[in-house]
Amino acid sequence: MNKIGPESFPVxxxxxxxxxxxxxxxHAFLHGELPDATADEIRRHLMICERCMDxxxxxATISTLVQRSCADxxxxxxxxxxxxxxLTLLSRRAS
Numbered sequence: 001m002n003k004i005g006p007e008s009f010p011v012x013x014x015x016x017x018x019x020x021x022x023x024x025x026x027h028a029f030l031h032g033e034l035p036d037a038t039a040d041e042i043r044r045h046l047m048i049c050e051r052c053m054d055x056x057x058x059x060a061t062i063s064t065l066v067q068r069s070c071a072d073x074x075x076x077x078x079x080x081x082x083x084x085x086x087l088t089l090l091s092r093r094a095s
Contacts, residue, residue: 018045022052024085026059
């Protein structure tokens with residue numbers, strides 16, 4: 001599999017690499033941690049990929065609920081976020 005960077009994000013709803021990249025970037029995207037160009041490419045992908053849009057909506061809802069319930073608690077560690085992302089990708093591939 002090719003490495004996908006912000007300059008080569010494949011915007012194609014049938015391209016599994018684009019979906020994998022979008023889902024691996026979901027938390028960074030939701031929290032405004034991506035460069036503008038990358039965030040724009042992910043937005044374009046979401047507009048043409050219903051499956052990713054559904055997954056992003058679920059992640060956004062979960063993220064909002066977690067933020068509300070943990071307003072005074074520290075943020076999840078980078079390791080925990082990476083682990084959750086890996087599990088999400090593995091679960092998605094299995095379905």
